Amino acid sequence: MRIFILGDLEGAAGVVDFHQQTYSDAKYYEQAKRLATLEVNALVEGLLEGGAQEVWFLDGHGPGGIDYELIHAEVQMIIGRPILAPWGLDESFDAFLLYGHHAMENTERGVLCHSWSSRTIANCWLNGEVIGEIGFNAAIAGSFGIPTVFISGDDTAIAETQRYVPNIVSVMTKKGISQTSALSLAPVKARELLQVGGKIAMKKIGEIEPFTIDPPYEFITEMREEKAVDTKAKRADVERLDSHRYKIAGDTLIEIAHRR
Ligand SMILES: [Zn+2]
Numbered sequence: 001m002r003i004f005i006l007g008d009l010e011g012a013a014g015v016v017d018f019h020q021q022t023y024s025d026a027k028y029y030e031q032a033k034r035l036a037t038l039e040v041n042a043l044v045e046g047l048l049e050g051g052a053q054e055v056w057f058l059d060g061h062g063p064g065g066i067d068y069e070l071i072h073a074e075v076q077m078i079i080g081r082p083i084l085a086p087w088g089l090d091e092s093f094d095a096f097l098l099y100g101h102h103a104m105e106n107t108e109r110g111v112l113c114h115s116w117s118s119r120t121i122a123n124c125w126l127n128g129e130v131i132g133e134i135g136f137n138a139a140i141a142g143s144f145g146i147p148t149v150f151i152s153g154d155d156t157a158i159a160e161t162q163r164y165v166p167n168i169v170s171v172m173t174k175k176g177i178s179q180t181s182a183l184s185l186a187p188v189k190a191r192e193l194l195q196v197g198g199k200i201a202m203k204k205i206g207e208i209e210p211f212t213i214d215p216p217y218e219f220i221t222e223m224r225e226e227k228a229v230d231t232k233a234k235r236a237d238v239e240r241l242d243s244h245r246y247k248i249a250g251d252t253l254i255e256i257a258h259r260r
Contacts, residue, residue, distance in 0.1 A: 001202065002054045003047055004093045004146070005040070006137055009065030010112035011100035011153030012036040013173040013190035016182050018118055024063035033067045035187050036100050039173070041072040042191035043099060043152070046198020048074060057099075058087050060133075062117075065100065085140055085257035095205045096141035097150040100173075101157045104132025109176035111154040122244065123222040126256075127213065134161050135211075140253050142210035149208050150201040152194060154182060164211045169204055171197040219256045220247045 012035045015021050021032040044055050058078040059066045071077060078087055089096070103110035105123055115124045115132045124131055126139075134157065138148040151161040152171040161168055171193045174184035185193070222245045223229050233240040237259060239247045250256045 001052050001094045001205065002092055003052045003056070003095050003097065003202075004089050004141070005043070005055065005057045005097045005099050006060050006087075007036070007040060007057055007065060007099040008101050008133075008153075009033065009036050009061040010102035010114075011157055011173060012039050013185045013187050016111055016174070016184070017180050018112060022061070022065075022112065029063075030067070033065055034070060036061075036065050037067045037070045038187065039152070039190055039194050040066065040075070040099055041070070042194040043097075043150075043198045044072040044075055046195040046200075047097075047202055048198075049195075050199040050202025052202060056088065056093075058083065085254050086144070089141065089144060089146070091144050091146070093144070093146050095149045095201065096138070096146045097201060098134060098137065098148060098161065099150075099152050101134055101151060101153040101161075103154070103156040103160045104130065104134070106130075107132075107156050107160065110156040110179060111174060111176045111182045113156065113179055120224055120228060121221060122224050124260075125220040127218055132160065135164050136253070136257075138164050138211045139213045140257065142212040143253050145210050147205065147208040147210045149204050150197060152190075152197065165208060167204070167208055169197055169201040213253070215251050216249065217251070217253060217256050218247060218249050219260050220245055221260060 015032045021028045057075045103113040105115040107113040150169045154174045154176045158170040173190045174182035226243045
């Protein structure tokens, strides 16, 4: 069994603050990365117990969300920037997992919720439906026929994923109180649950359907600043909708991911 994990930093237990923890200049950034790495290791341990033979981990957090020195020996890391979708993912993988994710922008109580960029993007829609990284990336996996079988993060990230994959295996690391506060598990408890969750996720492969969104695609982005749209709108493949929103269209999600 070949397993592909897309990881982020915002969903780890104990991580609740952009400025103190998740931005690369944050005072506790290194600690936040360690917290996430040890959670990933526990998840991977569970996956291996459940029969995984190969585990790839894509570090999806902008400036990096993993401490390479601490990562599990059996993990192959996809790191560095730029990393363009589909990141090496192809039909040969058996399952796609979302580790440490956050809900989309504007989610009530969503811990560190944002859509791709907390600093620049106000909202996104795919084919008329509001969408964040969870739905979009699960749909990319689905476009290769790969099911998304696992999510970890706060309760709102899990609820968002269940809209697309109702029977997904989940581990809730914290319950959102606001965008920057939560009732969090202790990191050691989160690791225990992640290890168990990894093993259960392996059993669910085959029971969970790939999540797909039918082409063609129209992706609309609303920027926080009008200036950012001025720049985008210079491109021939970008249609400006109004002061803050622009649209792109394409026949594949990979194309959308590259151009959006
Ligand atoms: Zn992130």
